[in-house]
Amino acid sequence: MIMVDGTPLLVSDELKQLLLAEGNGEALLGAKLRYKSAVRSVNVLSELEIAASGTAKAPVKLDTTGMPADGTLKISGDQPVALSGKGLFREIQITNPKAKLTVGTDLRIARLVLPDGVSLTDIVTNLSQVQSQIGSMVSASGATLSLPASPVYYSAPTVLDKSALDAAIADASGLADAAVAGSQGGQYPQSAIDALKVAAKAASDVYGDAEVKQAEIDDAASALQDAIDTFKAAQVPTLEGSLIENRPFLPQ
Known part of the structure; x- marks a missing residue:
């Protein structure tokens, strides 16, 4: 009531x-x-x-x-x-x-x-x-x-930093192209060259992905750098380097 x-x-x-x-x-x-x-x-x-x-x-x-x-x-x-x-x-x-x-x-x-x-x-x-x-x-x-037009908001485009990945791809491609397959000093096992090319190709695919995220770019750059380090470690030592390393110590 x-x-x-x-x-x-x-x-x-x-x-x-x-x-x-x-x-x-x-x-x-x-x-x-x-x-x-x-x-x-x-x-x-x-x-x-x-x-x-x-x-x-x-x-x-x-x-x-x-x-x-x-x-x-x-x-x-x-x-x-x-x-x-x-x-x-x-x-x-x-x-x-x-x-x-x-x-x-x-x-x-x-x-x-x-x-x-x-x-x-x-x-x-x-x-x-x-x-x-x-x-x-x-x-x-x-x-x-008239009702006012609804506001339209645009978000600023995300700027991706691909510089590290770009540099790693260029480094890997240059090393793979210059490498000579073989067992002589300064040469590389064919498997090491092939592995580096595969890693460079995978990194290039990430670089060209239109929907890639920054974290994926960073991960790809890190993975390719690891592949480069592994490739360099696979180089066959030169004969001169081996002799020097194994030369006995002679007193003066």
Whole structure:
């Protein structure tokens, strides 16, 4: 039961969620209701006008749960009002050009009526998050207003650093091309040359991948450098080097 102009009226459970919700007390202070009643009960709530005003740091908060979908919500205060809850509003009217409205992300507004001479960005504080939830918009004088174009955000392209991989590929290719297969000093086993070419080819494939990520580039460069080190270690020692290493020590 609620008191309207000193008269006790019964309300439906659905409307109780709106009119008797603990968090809506401040928002409903001084509010005006248009309704149809019968036998001391509210049958239909056709319009709810919020006249209370909050502040930028403490807006008036209204949980609209229980508001009939075909009802009209009117906001006439000149300070911020934050709407929450779920559902569809047939119409929300803003009558004060100084009003600020924050729309909950679960609310849908079929039609939004603004004061003449103001734009949607002047009224709705979180427009970028809820613009798609507003069906149409008109001025108080009935002129159709266009919703602003949704902003398009472009992310900066990722710049990949392939310099280390490029240098390793060039080094490996040069070593493989210059290498002579054989068992003589300074030569390389054919298997070592083939392994280096395979590693260089794999690294080149990573380098040319259009969807490659930086971590994959870094891993490929590291793997190819390991292959280069392994290749160099496989070189057949020269005879002169072997004799020098095995020459016995002769006292002077």
